[in-house]
Every structure is written in structure tokens, then in C-alpha cells.
Amino acid sequence: MQREEKQLEAALDSLLQRIGDLKMSIQSLIMKLECDSRLNWPSVLDSYAVISGQMNTLLKVMKNDKTPPLRNLICLPLMLNPDIDEELRQMTEDRIKSLSHEVTPDLLRTKPDPDVEQRTNQFEQRAMQVAPEPAQKQINALNKVVGHVLDQIQHSRDDWETEANVRAAASQTSNANDTHALIAAVGLGKNLKPIPISVPPQPGILIVFLQIITKFIISIVYQVQAGNFPSNKRNCKVQSLLYCWYHYQTAAAAAKSKKNSINFASQSSRKARRAADGAGARTTVSVSA
Incomplete structure (x- = not known):
């Protein structure tokens, strides 16, 4: 035992x-x-x-x-109880909470419900009423339809397998890593080098200071020329200094303009010389011809 x-x-x-x-x-x-x-x-x-x-x-x-x-x-409940049984609840994973009079007949039923059993008997009787020859014809027709469907499925399956093999054998024309990198560059600007922006150089502090001093001295020179500056010994020295600075600026500007005119004259003479050389060459070619 x-x-x-x-x-x-x-x-x-x-x-x-x-x-x-x-x-x-x-x-x-x-x-x-x-x-x-x-x-x-x-x-x-x-x-x-x-x-x-x-x-x-x-x-x-x-x-x-x-x-x-x-x-x-045989599995039979020893006692029916409408209260919740925790052990039964855990064993059935909350599907059955208690063995009550409502649940037990459905759990211990060895036959279907009376309504289901009645409908099943009706279907069986209706099937028995069909003659053997028409039933065999219907079975043959159904087998024919099912066979045709199976042939279609098999044919489609063969086509799919052939296409899959062709795709697998075809050479790959793209690279997944390059595609992802291109998408990231276009969408997010990843791995793109920034374009350098040229900033014009700013003048230094000393140059700005000299420009301010120059403007100030020039304004004083204009005041001296206009007679608005007082005349004493100290101011005479300042006036002489300012006059020297003014004449220096004037001489520098004149020298710069003279240099530009000389460069322009030299360029004009070079152009004239080249034109004369070209004319002489053309004359020589015509005489020889």
C-alpha cells in the first residue's frame, strides 16, 4: 500500500x-x-x-x-464550505477560492451540461440522417478543396524560399554603419567640423591711444592757427611743438602722395614700353611676310 x-x-x-x-x-x-x-x-x-x-x-x-x-x-471533496480556503486558493492560483455548492458540481462533472449534450445529440442525429452517397460526395469535394488550398500554400512557400535565397545571395550595396553615420550627421550634426569665421583684427590699445593723441594735437593746432590759444612763454613752446608736429604730418602726407604719383608714373611708362614693343614686333612680322 x-x-x-x-x-x-x-x-x-x-x-x-x-x-x-x-x-x-x-x-x-x-x-x-x-x-x-x-x-x-x-x-x-x-x-x-x-x-x-x-x-x-x-x-x-x-x-x-x-x-x-x-x-x-476518484477525487471527492470531504467537506463543502462556502468560506474562502487559502490553501485551495494558492493551489489553483486564485481560480477556485472555495468548494461551495455552486462550484463543486461543475468541477466534478463527468459529462457536459445538459444543454450542450442536447445540442450535440441533435447534430449527431442530423449527421446520421444523411445518405452515405451524398455524404461521400461532400467528403470528396471537401478533400478536393483542401488539397487545392494546400497546393497553393506549398507553391507560395516555395516562391518565398526562392526569393529569400536570392536576396541572401545578392551582394550588399549599402553599409549600415555608414547609413547611421549619415543620418546622424544630417539630423544632429554629429562629427561635422565647424567652419572657422574670420574676425578682422582689432587695433591695439597703443594704436588707439596714438590716434586719440594725434586727433587732440591736430585740434590744438587748429586752435593755435585760429588765435584761440593764449600767448606766453610756456604756450610759445607748446605752439612751436605743435607747429613742428603739424609740419611733420604735412610733410609725411606730401611724401606719401609723391610716392604714389611716382609709382603711377612708373606703371604708365612700363605699359607704354610694352605697347611699343608689341607694335614693333607686329611691324617686323609684317615686313618679313
């Missing part, structure tokens, strides 16, 4: 583990179908393959020789 109980306990633990794995796979598939916006058909097929493998493993465990026949065992 104890041996059978141990075998039953081990079999139930194994079944619960397999059922838990199967439940997790089904939940994962439902989450993919409801929440994954990038879901594709190969991913769904992989999920179905996992579920199919887990179902086969569960059936193998149930058909194992060490597993006692579960159909010979």
Missing part, C-alpha cells in the same frame, strides 16, 4: 511539473499574440512546436508503466 502511494505521489509530481511547463508555454504564446507587434509566423510555429513536444512528453508520462492508472482513482 505504501509503495503504491509513493508511486502515485511521484507520478502526480511529475505530471504537475509537466503541466506547469505546458501552462507557461501557453501563457507565453498568448502574450505574443496579444502584445507583440512584431510577431511573425516562424515564431508562432516555434511556440506551437514547443507546446506539441510538451504534450507528447505529458502523454508519455501518463502512459508509463510506473504511473498508476489515474482513471481508477
